[in-house]
Amino acid sequence: xxxxxxxxxxxxxxxxxxxxxxxxxxxxxxxxxxxxxxxxxxxxxxxxxxxxxxxxxxxxxxxxxxxxxxxxxxxxxxxxxxxxxxxxxxxxxxxxxxxxxxxxxxxxxxxxxxxxxxxxxxxxxxxxxxxxxxxxxxxxxxxxxxxxxxxxxxxxxxxxxxxxxxxxxxxxxxxxxxxxxxxxxxxxxxxxxxxxxxxxxxxxxxxxxxxxxxxxxxxxxxxxxxxxxxxxxxxxxxxxxxxxxxxxxxxxxxxxxxxxxxxxxxxxxxxxxxxxxxxxxxxxxxxxxxxxxxxxxxxxxxxxxxxxxxxxxxxxxxxxxxxxxxxxxxxxxxxxxxxxxxxxxxxxxxxxxxxxxxxxxxxxxxxxxxxxxxxxxxxxxxxxxxxxxxxxxxxxxxxxxxxxxxxxxxxxxxxxxxxxxxxx
Ligand SMILES: [Zn+2]
Numbered sequence: 077x078x079x080x081x082x083x084x085x086x087x088x089x090x091x092x093x094x095x096x097x098x099x100x101x102x103x104x105x106x107x108x109x110x111x112x113x114x115x116x117x118x119x120x121x122x123x124x125x126x127x128x129x130x131x132x133x134x135x136x137x138x139x140x141x142x143x144x145x146x147x148x149x150x151x152x153x154x155x156x157x158x159x160x161x162x163x164x165x166x167x168x169x170x171x172x173x174x175x176x177x178x179x180x181x182x183x184x185x186x187x188x189x190x191x192x193x194x195x196x197x198x199x200x201x202x203x204x205x206x207x208x209x210x211x212x213x214x215x216x217x218x219x220x221x222x223x224x225x226x227x228x229x230x231x232x233x234x235x236x237x238x239x240x241x242x243x244x245x246x247x248x249x250x251x252x253x254x255x256x257x258x259x260x261x262x263x264x265x266x267x268x269x270x271x272x273x274x275x276x277x278x279x280x281x282x283x284x285x286x287x288x289x290x291x292x293x294x295x296x297x298x299x300x301x302x303x304x305x306x307x308x309x310x311x312x313x314x315x316x317x318x319x320x321x322x323x324x325x326x327x328x329x330x331x332x333x334x335x336x337x338x339x340x341x342x343x344x345x346x347x348x349x350x351x352x353x354x355x356x357x358x359x360x361x362x363x364x365x366x367x368x369x370x371x372x373x374x375x376x377x378x379x380x381x382x383x384x385x386x387x388x389x390x391x392x393x394x395x396x397x398x399x400x401x402x403x404x405x406x407x408x409x410x411x412x413x414x415x416x417x418x419x420x421x422x423x424x425x426x427x428x429x430x431x432x433x434x435x436x437x438x439x440x441x442x443x444x445x446x447x448x449x450x451x452x453x454x455x456x457x458x459x460x461x462x463x464x465x466x467x468x469x470x471x472x473x474x475x476x477x478x479x480x481x482x483x484x485x486x487x488x489x490x491x492x493x494x495x496x497x498x499x500x
Contacts, residue, residue, distance in 0.1 A: 079098065079101060079102060079105065079111075080098065082101060082111060082115060083097045083098035083101050085115075086101070086115055086118055086119070089119075090118075090119065097118060100114075100118055100165070101114055101115070101118060103165065103166070104117065104118075104164065104165070109162065109164065110207060110209070112207045112208075113186075113188070113205075113207065113216055113218075116205065116216075116218075117188075117218075133145075133146075133147040133148050133149050133202075133203055134148075134149065135148075135149045135150065135151065136148045136149065136150055137150075137178060137179075137180040137181070138150060138152060138176070138177065138178045138180050138181040138182065138183045139180035139181035140180070141183060141206060141213045141215075142206075142213065143206065143207075143208035143211065143212065143213040144206075144208070145206045145213070146205070146206060147203050147204065147205055147206065148203075148204055148206055148215075149200065149201065149202045149203060149204065150176070150178070150183075150200070150201055150204060150215070151178060151198065151199070151200040151201075151226065151230065152176040152177050152178040152183075152198070152199065152201075152230065152232070153176070153177050153178070153196065153197070153198050153199075153229065153230050153232045153234075153236065154174060154175075154176055154193050154194065154195050154196065154197050154198075154199060154236075155174065155175040155176065155177050155182065155195060155234055155235070155236050155237070155238070156174035156175050156195055156236075156237065156238040156250065156251035156252075157172050157173075157174040157187075157193040157194055157195055157251060158172065158173055158174055158238070158250045158251025158252075158308040158309075158310060158325065159171070159172050159308065159325040160172075160173060160250070160310060160323060160325060161323070161324070161325070163269060169188075170190070170325075171186055171187060171188055172186070172187040172190070172191070172193055173185065173186050173187070173250035173251060173310070174193070174195075174238075174250055174251045175238075175250075175251075176199075176201075176215065177232045177234040178230060178232060179230070179231070179232060179233065182234055183213060183214065183215055184209070184212075184214045184215070184248075184250070185201075185204075185214065185215035185216070185217055186214065186215070186216055186217070187217040187218075188216065188217065188218040188219070189217065189218060189219060189221075191217060191223045195236050195237055195238075196229075196236045197225055197229075198225070198226040198228065198229045198230045199223060199224065199225055199226060200223070200224050200226055201215065201217055201221050201222075201223050202221065202222035202223070202224075203220055203221050203222060204216065204217055204221050205217075205218060205220070205221070209248070210248075237253060238250075238251045238252040238253045238307075238308075239252075239253045239254075240252045240253065240254055241254075241282055241283065241284035241285075241340075242254065242256065242280060242281070242282045242284050242285050242286065242287045242320075242357075243284035243285045243341070243342065243357075244284070245287065245311045245318055245320065246311060246318060247311055247312060247313040247318045248311065248312075249310065249311040249318075250310045250311075251308050251309075251310070252308075252309050252310065252311065252320075253305070253306065253307045253308070253309075254280070254282065254305070254306050254309060254320070255282060255303065255304070255305045255306075255331055255333075255335065256280035256281060256282045256303070256304060256306065256335065257280070257281050257282070257302065257303050257304075257335040257337055258278060258279075258280060258298055258300075258301045258302060258303075258304065259278065259279045259280065259281045259286060259337065260278040260279040261276055261277075261278035261298060261299060261301060262276070262277060262278060263275070263276055263294065263299065264276075264277055273292075274294060275290055275291060275292055275294065276289075276290070276291035276294045276295070276298055276299055277289065277290050277291070278298075280320060281335065281337035281338065282335055282337065283335065283336055283337070283338070283339045283340040284340050284341065284342070285338060285341050285356075285357040285358075286337065286338070286356060286357040287317070287318060287319065287320050287356055287357070288314065288317065288319045288320070288356060289319060289320040289321070289322060290314075290319060290320075290321055290322070291322040291328075292321065292322065292323050292324065293322075293323065293324040295322065295326075295328040297328045297329060297330045298322065298328055300330075302330065302331075303330070303331035303332075303333060303334065303335050304328055304329065304330055304331050305328075305329050305331045306320075306322055306326055306327070306328050307326060307327045308323075308325055308326045308327060309321060309322050309323070309326050310323070316353065316354035316467060316468075317354050317355060317356040317465075318356070338357075341357070341359050341463070342359070343359045343360065343361055343461070344358055344359065344360055345360070345409060345411040345412070346360050346362055346407065346408065346409045346411050346412035346413060346414055347409075347411030347412030348411065348412075349412075349414070349466055349473075350412045350414065350466070350468055350473045352466075353468050354466055354467050354468050355465070355466045356465055357463070357464075357465070358463070358464070358465075358466050358475075359461065359462065359463040360407065360409065360414065360461075360462055360475070361409060361459065361460070361461045361462075361483050362407040362408050362409035362410075362413075362414075362459065362460065362462075363407065363408055363409070363457070363458070363459050363460075364405055364406070364407055364416075364455050364456055364457065364458055364459070364460055365405075365406045365407070365408050365413070365456070366405065366406045366452075366456060367403060367404070367405050367406075367448060367451055367452040367455065367456060368404040368405065368406065368415065369404075370383060370402075370404055371402060371403045371404050371405070371448045371451060372401065372402075372403070372423075372427075372434070372444065372445065372447035372448030372449075372450075372451055373399065373400075373401060373431075373434045373435065373438055373444040373447040373448070374399075374400050374401070374402055375387070375397030375398060375399060375400070376397060376398045376400050377389035377391070377392050377395050377397065377398075378395055378396060378397070378398055379391070379392045379395065380392060381398075383402075384397050399431060399435060400420055400431070401420045401423040401424060401427065401431055401434060401447075402417065402418060402419060402420065402423050403416075403417070403418040403422070403423050403426060403451055403455075404416070404417055404418075405418070405455065405456075407460065407462060407475070412473075413472075413473070414466065414472075414473040414474065414475045415472060415473065415474050415475065416460075416462050416464075416475045416477050416480070417474055417475065417476050417477060418477050418480055419476075419477070422477055422480050423451070425480075426451055426454055426455055426480070427447065427450060427451050427454075428450075428454065434447045437450070458482055459482065459483045459484070460480060460481065460482055460483055461479075461480075461481050461482075461483040462475055462477050462479070462480050462481075463477070463478055463479045464476045464477040464478040464479070465478075
């Protein structure tokens, strides 16, 4: 449903001006208030007696909560409770998000009021709102919820706290705690909602992999680099991949242990990786089926750096191209295919020579296709282990390789293959 339709619905239900309702609704939705919650809150604002009424809902096990239900009463243990600031009707408003568990299951919640929720506490939330997110139910604890802290604590088969590994983080995760190394970090000035503000952005790594981050309130421990423990971070999608958000409510402390970044990285099936729609850091193993056109010795536009054909850039016309090396190769593991893209350094390795060598070979043959041919002979039909950034668009899946190694259980054979490349 469009925002306009929601506004029309509300306006006719509440008997108020549609434009007014629409402005309010737009404002709430822009600041990431879910549309259902925004509508509920406007119903309250415009005095619709129906919302939150209708008697006390019955107590439910978490596993039995249906996304279509409107209100429930639940008892559970607060596993995580993370504060986050959103702008709500023109004012900054602190909400608390986290997970609640009972013996039967776990559910995400958002608390729109300050109930003082702390991890480990057992609570009963009477008349909690239910909304659907991505097919799953979530709880809204708001004005109409009666919340009590239970003296008797509930025993649940889930760990209290939000400790997580980077590889397990998904968009929408809240109140997570991570122990990471700061691999890249830069200070940037952005146009924030309160004017110009400085933030840090970069890449975190842990044993399971790497993820980009934004630190909205620059923490010196992050800017200094090195291992840190971060509590109460949240995860949002940015440019197609999950991104760790470290806010003013997060705590950051230097960590007194080394982190062996990437030591536990899991290899994923190609099909599974492609179905995620994009992963910042992934490793796949597959057979190299073909080297695509546009590989080997290529020329780039000096203005936009895009690959050009016969000295012609699509945007900049007749240009003096810059010579470069790259490979676009098709990798397949039976579950799916990706186009692996090798940069100039990795291409020099698989070619077995430098850009100068490639230019000389092309000059001698009076044909630059010989460079791609030599790469083709060396890599097609072999199995490779590739790690890098995966992106998926309408044309297919591309894996920008950071490492590209022949996958071989026999280290001696691998060493020989490497030596062949070096000798060539
Ligand atoms: Zn150009």
